[in-house]
Amino acid sequence: MQDNNFQDCVKCTLCTAYCPMAAVNPIYIGPKQAGPDGERYRLKDKAFYDYALKYCLNCKRCEGACPSGVRIGDIIAKAKLESGQFRPGLREMILANTDIMGTLAVPFSPIINPVLKWDISKKLMDGVLGIDHRRTFPAYAGQTFTRWYKKHAKKQQDAFSKQLYYFHGCYANYNYPKLGQDLVKLMNACGYGVQLLEKEKCCGVALISNGMGGQAKRQAKVNLASIRKAGTTVLTTSTTCTMTLRDEYPHVLGLDNADVRDNITLALRFLCEKVESGEIKLAFKSDYQKKVAYHTSCHAEKQGSWIYSLPLLRLIPGVQLTVLESSCCGISGTFGFKKENYEYSQEIGSKLFNNIREANPDYVATECETCKWQIEMSTGFEVINPICLLADALDVEATKQLNQVR
Amino acid sequence: MKYDDIIIGGGLSGLLCAISLAEKGRKCLIISQGQSTLNFSSGSLEFINTREGESFEQAVAQLPAGHPYQKIGADRLTALRASVAQLLGRAGIDTVGDKERNHWRITPFGALKQTWLSLEEMTHFQKEELPRRVLVVDITGFLDFNATFIASSLGKMGIKADTCEVYVQETERLRENDSEFRSANIAHVLDGYAIDRLACAINEKAADADLILLPAVFGIEKDEPARRILRMLKKPAAFIPTMSPSVPGIRLQRLLKQRFIALGGLFINADTVFSADVADGRIASVHTLNHGTTRFEADNFIFACGSFFSNGLKATKDKIYEPILGLDVDFEGSHGDWFNPDVYAEQPYMSFGVHTDNKLRVSLAGKTLENAYAVGQLLSGASPIKSGCTGGVSAISGVYAAEIILNQQ
Ligand SMILES: Cc1cc2nc3c(=O)[nH]c(=O)nc-3n(C[C@H](O)[C@H](O)[C@H](O)COP(=O)(O)OP(=O)(O)OC[C@H]3O[C@@H](n4cnc5c(N)ncnc54)[C@H](O)[C@@H]3O)c2cc1C
Ligand code: SF4
Ligand code: SF4
Numbered sequence: 001m002q003d004n005n006f007q008d009c010v011k012c013t014l015c016t017a018y019c020p021m022a023a024v025n026p027i028y029i030g031p032k033q034a035g036p037d038g039e040r041y042r043l044k045d046k047a048f049y050d051y052a053l054k055y056c057l058n059c060k061r062c063e064g065a066c067p068s069g070v071r072i073g074d075i076i077a078k079a080k081l082e083s084g085q086f087r088p089g090l091r092e093m094i095l096a097n098t099d100i101m102g103t104l105a106v107p108f109s110p111i112i113n114p115v116l117k118w119d120i121s122k123k124l125m126d127g128v129l130g131i132d133h134r135r136t137f138p139a140y141a142g143q144t145f146t147r148w149y150k151k152h153a154k155k156q157q158d159a160f161s162k163q164l165y166y167f168h169g170c171y172a173n174y175n176y177p178k179l180g181q182d183l184v185k186l187m188n189a190c191g192y193g194v195q196l197l198e199k200e201k202c203c204g205v206a207l208i209s210n211g212m213g214g215q216a217k218r219q220a221k222v223n224l225a226s227i228r229k230a231g232t233t234v235l236t237t238s239t240t241c242t243m244t245l246r247d248e249y250p251h252v253l254g255l256d257n258a259d260v261r262d263n264i265t266l267a268l269r270f271l272c273e274k275v276e277s278g279e280i281k282l283a284f285k286s287d288y289q290k291k292v293a294y295h296t297s298c299h300a301e302k303q304g305s306w307i308y309s310l311p312l313l314r315l316i317p318g319v320q321l322t323v324l325e326s327s328c329c330g331i332s333g334t335f336g337f338k339k340e341n342y343e344y345s346q347e348i349g350s351k352l353f354n355n356i357r358e359a360n361p362d363y364v365a366t367e368c369e370t371c372k373w374q375i376e377m378s379t380g381f382e383v384i385n386p387i388c389l390l391a392d393a394l395d396v397e398a399t400k401q402l403n404q405v406r
Numbered sequence: 407m408k409y410d411d412i413i414i415g416g417g418l419s420g421l422l423c424a425i426s427l428a429e430k431g432r433k434c435l436i437i438s439q440g441q442s443t444l445n446f447s448s449g450s451l452e453f454i455n456t457r458e459g460e461s462f463e464q465a466v467a468q469l470p471a472g473h474p475y476q477k478i479g480a481d482r483l484t485a486l487r488a489s490v491a492q493l494l495g496r497a498g499i500d501t502v503g504d505k506e507r508n509h510w511r512i513t514p515f516g517a518l519k520q521t522w523l524s525l526e527e528m529t530h531f532q533k534e535e536l537p538r539r540v541l542v543v544d545i546t547g548f549l550d551f552n553a554t555f556i557a558s559s560l561g562k563m564g565i566k567a568d569t570c571e572v573y574v575q576e577t578e579r580l581r582e583n584d585s586e587f588r589s590a591n592i593a594h595v596l597d598g599y600a601i602d603r604l605a606c607a608i609n610e611k612a613a614d615a616d617l618i619l620l621p622a623v624f625g626i627e628k629d630e631p632a633r634r635i636l637r638m639l640k641k642p643a644a645f646i647p648t649m650s651p652s653v654p655g656i657r658l659q660r661l662l663k664q665r666f667i668a669l670g671g672l673f674i675n676a677d678t679v680f681s682a683d684v685a686d687g688r689i690a691s692v693h694t695l696n697h698g699t700t701r702f703e704a705d706n707f708i709f710a711c712g713s714f715f716s717n718g719l720k721a722t723k724d725k726i727y728e729p730i731l732g733l734d735v736d737f738e739g740s741h742g743d744w745f746n747p748d749v750y751a752e753q754p755y756m757s758f759g760v761h762t763d764n765k766l767r768v769s770l771a772g773k774t775l776e777n778a779y780a781v782g783q784l785l786s787g788a789s790p791i792k793s794g795c796t797g798g799v800s801a802i803s804g805v806y807a808a809e810i811i812l813n814q815q
Contacts, residue, residue: 010715012446012650012651013586013590013650013651014441014445014651016586016588016590016591017445017588017590017626017656022586022591022594023594023627024594026579026580026581026582026595027582027583028583029583029585029586030585030586032585032586033585033586060676063676064440064441064675064676065440065441066440066441067439067440067441067442067715067716067717068440068717069439069717262698262699272407273700276407276408301675302675304437304674304675304676304694304696304697307407307435307672307674310672311672323667323668325660325664351627351628
């Protein structure tokens with residue numbers, strides 16, 4: 001585990017020049033001041049610059065800018081948790097507990113989804129909770145991914161000689177089970193069985209950003225225990241969950257995961273490496289034709305994981321790919337749902353939205369679920385995870401044959 | 407993961423090398439641990455200082471044998487200079503600069519400095535065409551640009567320089583911020599009507615000027631704001647760099663990266679190459695901190711890691727070393743000998759760098775690595791302050807290494 005390295009800062013201010021929040025919000029002091037500079041003051045008083053920390057999106061673009069490798073975003077995230085000033089209210093509880101809300105909502109999704117769309121409920125949430133009325137809530141699924149898996153997929157998995165685990169995350173489970181289903185479809189076609197972890201909790205990213213460090217840590221420990229028990233590769237489909245499991249656990253929550261960090265990997269990275277080495281072969285439908293614009297989410301940028309997505313998308317013969325300039329969409333998980341942040345959120349995203357409109361694609365492809373909500377709401381273009389795109393374009397039978405799956 | 411070429415470092419040298427390779431259809435990966443020194447640069451690239459009437463060729467001939475230009479060979483330099491300018495042009499970066507001689511630009515301190523290639527919107531003159539009367543524009547509250555100081559320096563050179571201060575409502579909001587009021591903050595808010603109002607205010611005061619000089623705080627995310635202010639002003643205008651960060655430098659970095667990605671290049675940001683596997687006199691693969699078990703393999707590896715500031719070189723009390731592989735480094739003496747007490751003088755440590763042969767191939771324990779090259783500020787033998795060869799060495803060596811690689815195919 002690496003230590004807080006704020007003293008490596010050479011005061012060049014590049015982090016602030018590249019911070020999407022500092023660009024639109026003059027009250028935000030920016031990463032240099034909130035991060036390494038603030039850290040000096042916080043040695044004396046934990047609450048220093050506290051008022052400003054809530055503006056940080058945890059996008060980590062500052063870290064990508066820093067010539068000295070200062071983990072600015074981690075410093076800010078930790079300071080936020082440690083300052084003790086963030087008293088989560090009802091709104092934070094609701095937004096941050098994605099798994100509890102999902103468990104409650106999915107059985108009632110036919111009622112909850114339309115209700116969330118009503119003007120009156122939006123006004124109520126705005127007035128009572130401070131959740132902006134202009135936001136569209138992601139719809140809940142009729143059936144969770146895990147339930148589908150148990151009913152329709154679990155039995156078949158054991159037949160495969162090669163086995164992997166899947167950390168599905170809240171979004172695939174409660175909002176978009178097709179993502180998990182597509183992953184199972186893809187991996188099965190390539191000859192891999194997909195198992196679920198013994199226990200999976202929300203990765204905790206929203207808990208961390210909403211000041212609920214204690215709960216985040218408890219959930220992290222459950223996840224790490226299950227990942228250790230799995231003892232092999234654990235695939236993920238969300239860049240944010242992946243970053244949280246791999247990097248935020250040690251850097252922000254102080255939990256050592258060095259023994260399993262490399263086992264946790266985006267499914268796209270796993271696939272890309274196996275395709276490259278020839279261990280996996282993919283065949284695609286000849287009639288699949290789509291114009292796709294790839295959006296590098298902040299956490300794909302931070303982890304460099306998009307270098308795996310692009311070659312895979314380029315494998316699909318009928319995909320015409322444009323790569324959008326990497327920039328923040330502005331939602332930052334639960335941040336953009338809060339009333340006081342709505343305008344900043346949309347202003348940050350405006351450059352990306354314009355680029356998307358200009359590209360005019362059939363799909364925007366990205367691995368981040370909150371980017372999906374934000375982009376769909378703000379531009380009307382449909383957003384798809386590259387895993388779903390690969391699965392849709394896949395010629396399942398031909399792929400099975402290539403990989404000698406019976 | 408297997409690539410044709412892996413470039414370590416995404417600064418000027420790494421990007422120009424990578425773009426040259428990608429333009430020829432090669433599959434390239436750049437791995438960079440953070441932003442480069444391009445983000446601090448003036449928006450002008452220096453090739454070499456020349457004396458009155460001296461040509462580039464004559465100035466290069468006087469450089470010591472170990473200088474990167476000497477290794478590349480004086481006969482190649484003219485063509486390489488042209489290649490750099492064309493390559494920038496294809497990335498949407500318009501530059502001005504004569505093939506054979508320097509022009510002059512105005513520094514943040516109002517001095518005239520020789521330079522080779524400037525972004526079109528920066529100041530650029532030949533000595534015989536210096537403006538007679540200029541207006542230097544200050545933005546209220548912005549401390550990283552001092553119009554009065556610049557005007558007085560220009561005045562000493564016989565240029566009549568007036569100053570004016572303009573107030574911009576949009577930047578006033580920035581003052582609510584406790585700490586930051588820098589070029590980048592200003593550039594983020596100067597757009598659209600803010601620029602038009604600014605232009606009106608300046609036009610009112612510019613009746614007597616032949617040239618308006620503005621701080622380079624226009625167009626950080628896109629090019630339009632820089633174009634817009636120049637279009638709206640009724641007199642010719644040009645930008646002078648501010649204290650860092652450099653808005654034109656950030657834009658250059660952005661455009662080059664975009665060009666590389668549009669060519670199909672892949673770019674890992676915020677990650678550090680920390681080790682490499684060597685076998686049979688070649689590098690087989692490199693490893694990064696974030697990507698753990700992934701082996702990044704390639705036919706060629708280009709070290710474009712910059713100098714001390716970018717952590718391409720590191721120092722202890724008694725040695726200078728290259729941190730990824732411990733490549734051979736040219737340096738002399740120990741700590742006490744590396745600095746000149748006169749901070750404005752040539753500093754011995756500035757010419758330290760990775761040892762290469764004439765093809766810019768690096769070596770390990772005296773043995774040349776057949777497929778590994780060093781480019782840019784990482785190279786030994788340059789004397790940036792004395793000879794004024796900073797950006798030129800990076801740009802030219804980047805393109806040159808790509809040529810060597812392409813010629814081998
Ligand atoms: C403040 C300042 C102002 C300057 N202004 C000018 C100017 O106006 N005109 C001019 O001509 N020149 C100027 N220069 C000189 C400048 O150095 C060159 O112009 C040029 O930009 C250098 O490019 P480079 O690619 O050689 O190195 P750098 O810009 O230093 O880039 C090196 C890159 O490599 C990355 N890197 C290093 N180690 C690793 C690793 N292990 N793994 C992954 N990535 C790594 C770094 O993060 C960095 O992005 C200036 C330099 C400085 C410091
Ligand atoms: S994580 Fe993002 S929002 Fe937060 S300081 Fe860094 S760049 Fe700014
Ligand atoms: S970019 Fe890094 S070195 Fe520069 S001010 Fe920010 S933290 Fe400090």
